[in-house]
Amino acid sequence: MSSEPLGSAAPPFAAGSRSPRQVATPSRAASAALRDWLRSVWPYRHFYLFIAPFFLFFAVFGLYPLLFSLYLSFVKWDGLTPMHWVGLSNFRMMLRDEVLARALWNTLVIGLLYVPPMMILALLFAQLLNAQWLKLKAFYRAALFLPCVTPMVVIAIVFGLIFGADRGVLNDLLIAMHLRAVPWLTSEEWSKVSVAILVVWRWTGYNMILLLAGLQGIPADYYEAAEVDGAGPTQRMWFITLPLLRPTFRFCMLLSLLGTLYMFDEIFVLTGGGGPGTSSLNFGMYLFSLSFDDFKFGYASCVAYTIAILVFVGTLIVNRLNRAEQVEG
Amino acid sequence: MVAFVRHRRSRAIALSAAAVGVAAAVAGCSIALPDRTAAAPIGAAAPRGPITVWSWNVAAKALQALTPGFEQRDPAVRVTVDMTGARMSTRFMLSLMAGVGAPDVSQLLMTDAPHYIATHRLMDLTPVAAKYEPMFPPAQWRSCMLDGRVYAIPWDTGPCAVFYRRDLFARYGVDPARIETWDDYIRAGQTIVSRSGGRTRMLPLGVNDLESMLEILLQQTHGQIFDNQGRIALDSPQARQALDVIRRLRSAGIRSDVAAYGPEWMAGFSGDSIASYPGAVWLAGTIKDTVPEVAGEKAVWGVFRLPAITPGGVRVANSGGSVLVIPEACPNPDAAWAFVQYALCTTQGQLDQYRSSSLYPSFLPALRSSVMDQPDPFFANQPVGRLFATDITKIWRLNRTSDWGEATTYIQEGLSHWASCGMPVGEDVLGEMSRKLSERLDIPVAPSSDRVPVALAAPSTRIRTVLE
Numbered sequence: 001m002s003s004e005p006l007g008s009a010a011p012p013f014a015a016g017s018r019s020p021r022q023v024a025t026p027s028r029a030a031s032a033a034l035r036d037w038l039r040s041v042w043p044y045r046h047f048y049l050f051i052a053p054f055f056l057f058f059a060v061f062g063l064y065p066l067l068f069s070l071y072l073s074f075v076k077w078d079g080l081t082p083m084h085w086v087g088l089s090n091f092r093m094m095l096r097d098e099v100l101a102r103a104l105w106n107t108l109v110i111g112l113l114y115v116p117p118m119m120i121l122a123l124l125f126a127q128l129l130n131a132q133w134l135k136l137k138a139f140y141r142a143a144l145f146l147p148c149v150t151p152m153v154v155i156a157i158v159f160g161l162i163f164g165a166d167r168g169v170l171n172d173l174l175i176a177m178h179l180r181a182v183p184w185l186t187s188e189e190w191s192k193v194s195v196a197i198l199v200v201w202r203w204t205g206y207n208m209i210l211l212l213a214g215l216q217g218i219p220a221d222y223y224e225a226a227e228v229d230g231a232g233p234t235q236r237m238w239f240i241t242l243p244l245l246r247p248t249f250r251f252c253m254l255l256s257l258l259g260t261l262y263m264f265d266e267i268f269v270l271t272g273g274g275g276p277g278t279s280s281l282n283f284g285m286y287l288f289s290l291s292f293d294d295f296k297f298g299y300a301s302c303v304a305y306t307i308a309i310l311v312f313v314g315t316l317i318v319n320r321l322n323r324a325e326q327v328e329g
Numbered sequence: 330m331v332a333f334v335r336h337r338r339s340r341a342i343a344l345s346a347a348a349v350g351v352a353a354a355v356a357g358c359s360i361a362l363p364d365r366t367a368a369a370p371i372g373a374a375a376p377r378g379p380i381t382v383w384s385w386n387v388a389a390k391a392l393q394a395l396t397p398g399f400e401q402r403d404p405a406v407r408v409t410v411d412m413t414g415a416r417m418s419t420r421f422m423l424s425l426m427a428g429v430g431a432p433d434v435s436q437l438l439m440t441d442a443p444h445y446i447a448t449h450r451l452m453d454l455t456p457v458a459a460k461y462e463p464m465f466p467p468a469q470w471r472s473c474m475l476d477g478r479v480y481a482i483p484w485d486t487g488p489c490a491v492f493y494r495r496d497l498f499a500r501y502g503v504d505p506a507r508i509e510t511w512d513d514y515i516r517a518g519q520t521i522v523s524r525s526g527g528r529t530r531m532l533p534l535g536v537n538d539l540e541s542m543l544e545i546l547l548q549q550t551h552g553q554i555f556d557n558q559g560r561i562a563l564d565s566p567q568a569r570q571a572l573d574v575i576r577r578l579r580s581a582g583i584r585s586d587v588a589a590y591g592p593e594w595m596a597g598f599s600g601d602s603i604a605s606y607p608g609a610v611w612l613a614g615t616i617k618d619t620v621p622e623v624a625g626e627k628a629v630w631g632v633f634r635l636p637a638i639t640p641g642g643v644r645v646a647n648s649g650g651s652v653l654v655i656p657e658a659c660p661n662p663d664a665a666w667a668f669v670q671y672a673l674c675t676t677q678g679q680l681d682q683y684r685s686s687s688l689y690p691s692f693l694p695a696l697r698s699s700v701m702d703q704p705d706p707f708f709a710n711q712p713v714g715r716l717f718a719t720d721i722t723k724i725w726r727l728n729r730t731s732d733w734g735e736a737t738t739y740i741q742e743g744l745s746h747w748a749s750c751g752m753p754v755g756e757d758v759l760g761e762m763s764r765k766l767s768e769r770l771d772i773p774v775a776p777s778s779d780r781v782p783v784a785l786a787a788p789s790t791r792i793r794t795v796l797e
Binding site: 078079080081098099157160161164165166167168183185186187188271272274275276277278279289292293294295 | 416444450536537587591743
């Protein structure tokens with residue numbers, strides 16, 4: 001039994017017969033192909049109409065910027081004067097761009113400086129909040145989450161005072177302990193550390209919530225069974241908690257990778273957008289500066305596209321690893 | 330099967346064609362330039378209708394303060410001053426790109442003006458503004474021109490001096506009148522630091538703020554970043570001399586390593602951590618806004634002229650300053666120009682802003698006013714207006730090209746790298762910086778023989794007449 005699709009009436013654009021000569025020219029071939037396609041979708045037009053809004057929005061706000069940005073990668077354009085097609089020149093420039101290389105290196109170093117302590121602290125806090133004996137859990141959860149919803153302006157002022165070179169709180173503490181003051185924001189060595197400290201403070205709570213959700217997803221039976229088998233707290237942590245939290249960790253790491261690449265607020269407010277020199281300039285900040293300080297939209301698109309492809313590949317690898325993990329599990 | 334494949338292929342071709350068509354159509358829409366012929370020529374009709382002006386903080390308040398006077402002169406025009414938030418110039422650029430959303434009049438930093446002018450999206454004001462050229466300092470006016478046409482009008486100017494704390498100078502026995510050169514300034518600073526036990530530093534000079542200091546010093550040594558042909562001219566004896574002053578200021582143990590406008594920098598206004606702030610006249614507005622007004626004999630702030638590089642040398646430089654521009658697509662250019670003309674090309678408009686917000690006039694006739702000689706109670710009745718006007722037409726003109734903004738960003742990066750690495754002696758900082766600038770901006774480095782600037786021209790007869 002077959003049912004007639006909705007609206008199966010003959011399409012109003014039904015074409016007459018085509019001669020072989022008509023098909024021979026490319027434009028006629030394309031119009032014939034379009035006619036064929038319209039004829040094939042016409043019976044399903046109502047369904048297409050229902051799903052059209054999404055595709056229209058996607059085309060305007062997703063596909064178009066993607067294609068336009070790709071096009072921009074091959075032109076020189078400041079947004080106001082006419083575009084000049086430069087072919088692969090932007091890509092060649094990117095290969096010998098010292099600032100880009102430094103920005104990517106800084107991104108990596110900042111990531112390495114903050115991700116391990118942040119994840120360890122987040123796990124520690126998540127464990128504490130998951131403990132049966134802890135009172136006032138909602139208060140602690142809110143308190144730890146608060147930094148990531150605190151306005152950046154406030155953070156800028158407070159951390160400016162904390163990291164101040166002459167009268168900063170941290171340096172006052174160090175001097176009180178008979179240690180040397182540290183040029184937190186005025187030396188190339190320490191600027192990345194300062195950014196990392198701010199990021200740890202700001203994003204530990206967020207990661208803690210994710211890990212807490214992961215912890216709460218581990219069935220209590222596993223722990224009970226392990227306890228019956230004589231496993232101590234360390235063994236339970238090592239053989240149950242950490243393996244079962246691995247997908248959550250991977251997710252957090254992925255977010256951290258993207259967060260480090262496109263980090264903006266922290267660097268903008270703390271080191272004036274990447275200083276001293278370019279010592280704390282990360283990829284996102286560099287991209288912003290290329291686009292909205294220097295108005296090099298062509299080159300910025302080229303850099304953004306290339307790095308986005310690299311990130312996409314990295315994400316695919318992480319996902320593949322996750323999937324392999326699940327299959328093994 | 331073949332039919333199925335063919336069908337799928339034709340469907341794919343059609344889909345691709347449709348996608349490309351949509352993208353091209355949308356792209357065509359978004360990058361379409363505004364119709365330049367639609368805007369009426371400036372000065373063609375009587376000013377009337379509403380206009381919107383974009384400006385920021387103190388400057389916006391100054392415009393709001395003079396708006397009633399303007400609306401009294403031109404009652405058919407209604408002005409809305411929009412105190413837009415952060416990164417106004419970026420949003421202005423995006424509005425020009427989009428062809429919609431730009432205001433009728435906008436403030437721009439003087440240093441950004443050449444970049445915007447080069448886009449040819451600003452209104453050519455030559456027919457109505459050319460006559461005002463002799464009434465502005467040549468250094469400022471040049472930044473508003475391209476190929477002999479005028480696209481912006483200088484607003485405030487930023488003659489520099491040193492703002493100092495009278496109470497701290499008196500406490501540590503330093504006489505500001507004896508400071509004539511940067512060497513004197515450093516010696517005075519060492520006295521203050523030593524007598525305060527290190528509690529008070531002479532000046533704030535953080536690693537991220539060295540470029541603005543270099544710009545001031547380059548004007549004193551008659552150096553340049555770009556030569557007259559737009560080539561990079563940074564590696565010169567004049568720039569080396571300027572850099573040497575920065576090195577001495579930073580290594581003499583007198584500076585506070587704080588970021589400009591950061592909390593510690595601002596705290597220095599009312600505490601005792603910083604004794605002086607070399608800076609432009611507009612800093613007075615910020616200081617007055619921040620510290621409680623103490624007038625007359627109890628006033629704690631004073632101003633002395635910028636120290637020279639060598640005895641008897643240049644004691645004037647400019648830092649910052651703004652311009653007003655009218656976008657080319659402005660639908661109401663007559664009303665926009667009427668407002669700009671009133672605000673910037675009349676003595677009353679400029680003095681209103683000076684009185685209300687300490688915006689120092691670029692309009693030279695305003696400097697003849699007795700208002701400039703009035704004692705300022707905040708500065709212990711010092712006539713600071715006249716102090717800043719001294720030698721204003723002798724300010725060295727830096728060649729601000731459309732690459733200025735980008736170049737100064739790279740120079741700041743290079744300087745802060747150099748400073749945070751301990752300012753190694755013997756390193757070819759300027760040569761290296763020039764090479765990188767050349768690479769980044771795709772501009773050649775000027776041959777060394779062309780980097781020596783011509784002697785400073787005396788102000789033209791017309792300017793002298795205006796001033797006298």
